[in-house]
Each structure stands twice: as C-alpha cells, then as structure tokens.
Amino acid sequence: MDMSTIEQAKAMMTPHIGSAPQADIKVTARDVNVYYGEKQALKDVSVDIPARSVTAFIGPSGCGKSTFLRCINRMNDTIPICRVTGKIEIDGQDIYDPVLDVVQLRARVGMVFQKPNPFPKSIYENVAYGPRIHGLATSKAELDEIVMSSLEKAGLLKEVKDRLDDTGTGLSGGQQQRLCIARAIAVSPEVILMDEPCSALDPIATARVEELIDELKANFTIIIVTHSMQQAARVSQRTAFFHLGNLVEVGSTSEIFTSPRDQRTQDYITGRFG
Amino acid sequence: MSQLGRLFGFTDKTQNPERSRMIPHTVKSYEAELEVLDKKIAQMGGLAEHNLAQAFEALQKRDPRLADMVIAADSAIDALEKDIEQQVILMIARRQPMASDLRHVVAALRITSDLERIGDLAKNIAKRANAIADEAHPKPVITGLGHMVEMSLKQLKMVLDAYAERDAARALEVWRNDLQIDAMYNSLFRELLTYMMENPRNIGISTHLLFGAKNLERVGDHTTNIAETIHYLVTGQTVTEKRPKSDETSTTLHQQDE
Numbered sequence: 001m002d003m004s005t006i007e008q009a010k011a012m013m014t015p016h017i018g019s020a021p022q023a024d025i026k027v028t029a030r031d032v033n034v035y036y037g038e039k040q041a042l043k044d045v046s047v048d049i050p051a052r053s054v055t056a057f058i059g060p061s062g063c064g065k066s067t068f069l070r071c072i073n074r075m076n077d078t079i080p081i082c083r084v085t086g087k088i089e090i091d092g093q094d095i096y097d098p099v100l101d102v103v104q105l106r107a108r109v110g111m112v113f114q115k116p117n118p119f120p121k122s123i124y125e126n127v128a129y130g131p132r133i134h135g136l137a138t139s140k141a142e143l144d145e146i147v148m149s150s151l152e153k154a155g156l157l158k159e160v161k162d163r164l165d166d167t168g169t170g171l172s173g174g175q176q177q178r179l180c181i182a183r184a185i186a187v188s189p190e191v192i193l194m195d196e197p198c199s200a201l202d203p204i205a206t207a208r209v210e211e212l213i214d215e216l217k218a219n220f221t222i223i224i225v226t227h228s229m230q231q232a233a234r235v236s237q238r239t240a241f242f243h244l245g246n247l248v249e250v251g252s253t254s255e256i257f258t259s260p261r262d263q264r265t266q267d268y269i270t271g272r273f274g
Numbered sequence: 275m276s277q278l279g280r281l282f283g284f285t286d287k288t289q290n291p292e293r294s295r296m297i298p299h300t301v302k303s304y305e306a307e308l309e310v311l312d313k314k315i316a317q318m319g320g321l322a323e324h325n326l327a328q329a330f331e332a333l334q335k336r337d338p339r340l341a342d343m344v345i346a347a348d349s350a351i352d353a354l355e356k357d358i359e360q361q362v363i364l365m366i367a368r369r370q371p372m373a374s375d376l377r378h379v380v381a382a383l384r385i386t387s388d389l390e391r392i393g394d395l396a397k398n399i400a401k402r403a404n405a406i407a408d409e410a411h412p413k414p415v416i417t418g419l420g421h422m423v424e425m426s427l428k429q430l431k432m433v434l435d436a437y438a439e440r441d442a443a444r445a446l447e448v449w450r451n452d453l454q455i456d457a458m459y460n461s462l463f464r465e466l467l468t469y470m471m472e473n474p475r476n477i478g479i480s481t482h483l484l485f486g487a488k489n490l491e492r493v494g495d496h497t498t499n500i501a502e503t504i505h506y507l508v509t510g511q512t513v514t515e516k517r518p519k520s521d522e523t524s525t526t527l528h529q530q531d532e
Contacts, residue, residue, distance in 0.1 A: 230370055257372050259510025269372040271304065272297045 026051035026191060026221040027072060032086035034067050034076065041067045043245045045086070049238075054213060054222045056232035056253065059242035060268065065225050068242070069193050072223065073109035074102055090191065107134050110184035114196040116176030118168030118183070123160050126168040126179055127151060130187040146186055154182035155212050174205025181212060185220070192216065194224040198231065210235050229269050233257045241265045296374075304369055311361060311382050312438070315389070318354040319434040322389045323427060325351070325396040326493065330423040333403035333486065334416060341407075344400035351393035358386045374507075381507040385437065388496040388503075392430070395489040395496075402482045409479045412469055415462065419483065422458045422490045429455070429497045436504050445504035448497060449517060455494035456520040462487045463523045491521065 027049040034042040042064045049055050057065035067076070074095065076082045088095050095105055107130070118126050127147045130136075137143035147164075151157040156178045160171070168179050177197060184192055194213075198206040213222055213235050226232050232239050233253060240250040241262070249262045260266050267273045299305040325344050332341035362379045365371060371379050429448050436444035466480045466487075502513050 229372060233372070258376060260373050266373050267297055270375045271299050271301060271372075273300070 024051040025049065026090060027223075028087075028089045028092075029068075029071075030087045032068065032071060032084065032088060034064070034071060034085075035083045036079070037081040041245055042071075045247045047240060047247055047250055049221065049223060051221050052217060052219065053238065054217050054224060054236040055238045055240065056236035057223065057225045057240050057242060058227075058229065058232050058269070059248075060273075061227075063242040064245040065240075065242040066195055068247075069195055069223060069225050072191065072193055073106050073111055075111065077102065107187045108189055109191040109193060110187065110189035111193045111195070112177070112180050112184055112197045115200050116173060116180050118171070118176050118179050120167065120169055122165045123151075123168050123171070123179060124164040127182050127186045130183060134187055136187065150182040150186040151179075153185055153216070154178045155208060155215075156182055172205070174201050174208055177201060177205065177209055178212065181209070181216075185216070189220065191221045191223065194222065196225055196227060199227065206231070229257070241268065243268065307361070307365055307369075308375065308378060311358065311365075311379070314354060314358050314361070315382055315385055316434065316438060318351060318358070318386060318389045319430070319437075321347070321351050321354070322392045322396065323430055323434070325393055326399070326423065326430070327427060329396045329399040329403065330420065332400055333406070334420065336403070336407040336411075338404050338407050341400040341403040345397050348393050348397040351390055355386050355390040358382060374510075377507045377510065381503045384503045385500050388499045392493050392496050395493050399486050399489050402486050406479050406482045411479070412476070412483075415465055415469065415480075415483055418458065418462045418465065419486060419490070422455060422462065422487060425451075425455050425458065426490050426493045426497070429494060433497050433500045433504065436501065437507075440504075440508050442505050442508040445501040445508070446513070449501040449505075449513065452494045452498045453518045453520050455491060459487055459491040460520060460522055463526070 025048045028047075029049075030046050032042055032045040033040065045064075045068055057069060059065045070076045071084055071088060072090075072095075076084060084096065090108065094100070119129065121129075124147055127150050128143055131143060131146045137146055148157065151160065156175060159175060160166075160179075168176065171179060177200075181192075181197075198209050201209065210231065213224065216222060217237075224232075224235065236253045238250065239253045239256040241248045241256065241260070241264070243264050249256065249260060249265045251261070256265065257269060260269065264273075299308075325347055328340060328347075329344045331337070332344060362383050365379055369375070429451055432444060432451075433448045435441070436448065463484065466484045470477050470480045498517065505511070505513050
C-alpha cells in the first residue's frame with residue numbers, strides 16, 4: 001500500500017466521537033429560567049449552540065425543549081403569563097435587551113412549526129411576504145429573485161415553478177412544510193428554529209425535509225425540536241436532552257446516541273421511561 | 275455461572291447487576307428479546323467451553339469416539355451463531371436500538387463471532403487428536419498443552435462471567451492475563467522445536483501438537499477480543515491501553531543458546 005492509499009483510507013475514517021463543539025458559537029444561553037405564572041418550565045439552562053450546524057433538542061413531552069426553543073426568538077413574549085430570566089445572546093448580542101427590536105430579531109431567527117402553516121395566499125406571496133415587510137427588495141425583479149432562490153434552496157422550485165399563483169394551502173403536506181421553510185429563509189435569517197417540522201409528514205416528505213436541513217446547515221444555524229430519536233440521530237451534529245425543565249446533557253450526537261453520560265439520557269433514548 | 279448452567283441456558287438475573295439496576299423497557303417484548311440474546315450467548319459460551327475441554331480430553335486419552343463427538347457438536351455452536359446474528363439483524367430493523375442497547379446488540383454480534391471461532395479451533399484440536407491417536411505422545415508436551423487448555427478455559431469462563439455480570443474490570447483482567455497464555459505457547463514452541471530436531475520422525479506428531487498449541491493461543495486472542503467488546507459494552511469506551519504481548523514465535527527460527 002503506498003502512502004497516498006493510506007492517506008485516502010485515513011480520510012475516510014469516521015472522525016472520533018465526542019469531538020468538541022466548533023469554536024464558532026452562534027447562540028449562547030446562560031442560566032435561563034422560564035416561568036408560566038407560578039410554574040417553572042425551565043431551570044438554569046446554559047448551553048452554547050455552534051454556528052452552521054444542526055442542534056437537536058430531545059426529551060419527553062413537557063420537558064421544556066419547545067419552551068427553550070421559543071425563547072431564542074422571543075416567541076414566549078406573546079404569552080402574557082410567561083416570564084424569562086437569564087441571558088440569551090446571538091453573536092454576543094443580548095436578545096432580551098429592552099432596546100432590541102423584536103421584529104428585527106425574528107427576521108434573524110426564523111421559525112418552522114409542527115404543522116405546515118402557509119398563508120391562504122399564492123405560493124409566490126407566501127415567500128414574498130417576509131422580504132416585502134422587511135424591505136429586502138427594491139424592485140419586483142429583485143423580489144422575484146429572492147422568491148425563486150428561496151424556493152430553490154427549499155427544494156421546492158422544480159415542483160411549483162409553473163403554478164406560483166396557485167394557493168399555498170393546495171400543496172401536499174410535505175410541500176407545504178418546504179414552502180414554510182422557503183418562507184423562513186426568504187428573509188435571510190441566521191438561525192432557523194424548527195419545532196417538530198416532520199411530525200405531520202409521511203416518510204418520503206420527511207426524508208426530503210431532512211435532506212433539506214442537511215443542505216441548509218452550510219449557511220444557517222439550525223435548531224430542531226423532535227420527538228423522533230432516529231431523526232435527531234440522523235440530522236443533527238449536536239444533541240441536547242431536556243428533562244423536567246433541566247438541560248440534562250448536551251454533546252455530540254454520535255456520543256449521545258452511543259454512550260450518553262447521564263443515566264436519564266440513557267433511559268430516555270433507549271425507551272425506558274415515562 | 276457454572277459451565278453446565280451456561281450450557282443449558284440458565285441465567286441468574288441477580289448475576290447481572292447492570293441489567294437489574296436498569297429500568298426495564300416500556301415495550302416488554304424488547305426487554306424480553308435482549309434477555310433472550312444474553313441467554314443464547316451464555317449457551318453458546320458454555321458449548322465452546324465444553325467442546326474445548328472435551329477436545330483436549332480426546333487428545334490426551336487418545337479417544338477417537340470422543341473426538342468425533344466434539345467435531346459433530348461444533349454444528350450446534352454454528353447454528354447458535356446464525357440464530358443470534360439473525361435475531362440481532364431483526365432487532366436493528368425493528369427496534370433501532372440506541373445507546374446501551376445499541377452497544378448490547380453490536381457486542382452480541384461480535385462476541386458470537388469470537389465464540390464461533392473458538393468452537394472451530396476446538397474442533398480442529400479434536401481432528402488432530404484423531405490424526406495422532408496411534409502415535410507415541412511426548413509426555414511433557416501434552417502436560418504443557420494441558421496447562422494451556424486449563425488457562426484458556428479459565429480465561430474463557432472469566433470472560434463469559436464478565437459478560438453476564440457486565441463487569442468491565444474483570445474483562446480487563448482477562449485481557450491482561452492473556453500474556454500468560456502467550457508465554458506458555460512460546461515455551462511449548464521451543465520445546466517442540468527441540469523435539470523435532472532430535473529426531474525427524476517426531477516432526478509429524480510435533481507439527482500437529484504445535485498447531486494444537488497455536489489453536490489455544492488463538493482461543494486466548496478471541497477471548498481477549500471478547501474482553502475488549504465487554505469493556506466497550508459496559509463503559510462505552512474502547513480499550514486504549516496497549517496489550518502486553520509475549521508471543522515471540524513469529525520472529526523465532528532456531529532455539530537459542532544451544
């Protein structure tokens with residue numbers, strides 16, 4: 001075997017599991033507590049989320065994973081009894097700073113929900129809506145360009161390019177979800193939050209969305225909440241396990257799903273509790 | 275666990291602190307499948323132990339009938355290997371095991387293939403027992419071989435217990451002990467070389483005995499493989515320490531200092 005063959009073989013080897021997170025941190029949370037009235041939903045959550053990668057939040061229902069996800073674009077502000085303490089920063093900027101414009105924040109941090117929720121408008125308008133209200137395009141041609149490239153990035157363009165004026169709600173479930181992803185990326189966000197984006201989709205549509213997530217991670221920081229352990233294992237590079245409002249364990253996905261450190265993580269992902 | 279207990283697939287649940295401490299699966303049939311897997315491996319290990327002991331007995335006592343029984347009994351080990359492999363493939367397809375369960379099924383697959391190889395090596399010793407049954411046996415070599423068998427069986431028993439009890443420390447102990455088997459093999463190798471040089475007519479039987487010793491040395495290696503697998507199964511970490519080696523026979527040509 002000559003040297004180049006050995007080098008090639010080395011290049012194909014699986015990187016060692018448990019590798020440290022990338023140095024480039026996008027979102028930093030420190031001691032985040034969330035209360036719904038008297039009830040505490042999150043307890044002292046501190047975590048770093050690396051840029052341009054997929055981080056999965058897993059845990060049983062009511063563990064706080066969705067609550068934490070919604071803290072990252074201040075969706076919890078819409079719930080009157082909800083109170084958030086602690087610090088969340090994106091690129092070092094405190095997103096709970098009172099002077100910060102929440103609308104601007106939500107342009108930087110897009111969100112995709114469990115159930116596809118396209119506007120009852122045309123496919124084109126669904127995607128054009130965000131760029132228009134944020135004033136991202138100065139001409140019709142520029143707006144067309146944004147809509148087309150967003151649909152392309154969401155892997156939907158080929159399927160809808162001849163019927164951009166048809167209503168978005170007329171698409172299949174999987175197509176609707178990809179339309180919502182196109183709508184989210186149309187405003188060029190930095191972070192995309194996904195709250196169980198595939199739970200209403202069939203396996204083929206799920207595979208398409210997962211493939212899309214894999215492509216999008218080159219340009220976006222993606223955080224996904226999922227009930228499917230297999231999905232978390234497939235799409236993410238890092239996984240965080242939540243339980244009873246605590247962030248129990250966070251680590252590289254390969255490590256979490258082969259050798260988790262905490263017994264609770266172990267019990268949950270092997271299907272042993274509640 | 276006794277060899278007999280393993281042979282008949284008895285498993286004592288109290289013997290497995292790791293599994294009894296663990297909360298059972300929500301899906302009971304999954305839990306049951308994992309238990310069956312361990313039962314089959316215990317059974318396979320028991321058969322391998324049994325066949326190895328009997329193979330040497332057949333050699334020592336020049337008992338072709340016993341040797342033939344060992345040769346025939348190997349098919350039971352092969353059948354168990356196929357069965358376990360099939361079960362693991364099905365479990366991966368149906369359950370998609372994670373974390374400790376994933377390590378469990380992967381370990382089962384690897385241990386099974388090591389045990390199957392041990393079975394083959396025992397069978398090979400039985401075949402050689404038949405080949406040399408009518409020859410005059412060099413007594414000291416047979417005694418040396420007997421010690422090697424004893425040590426190999428002790429190691430095999432310990433590693434199977436370590437598996438049943440999920441005892442990583444015990445597995446590491448087995449892993450380190452292999453040095454002793456290697457040393458025994460070295461000394462037998464030298465002894466047989468001398469024996470062959472003394473009289474060319476000894477070469478036939480010596481070669482069979484040398485292969486017999488080599489088989490036992492290989493049994494030791496498969497046993498250490500199992501020990502490494504157990505370490506990974508229990509801790510999630512592969513053994514990084516370098517194993518002490520003392521098998522020098524691959525670089526030895528003549529007996530030195532004579």
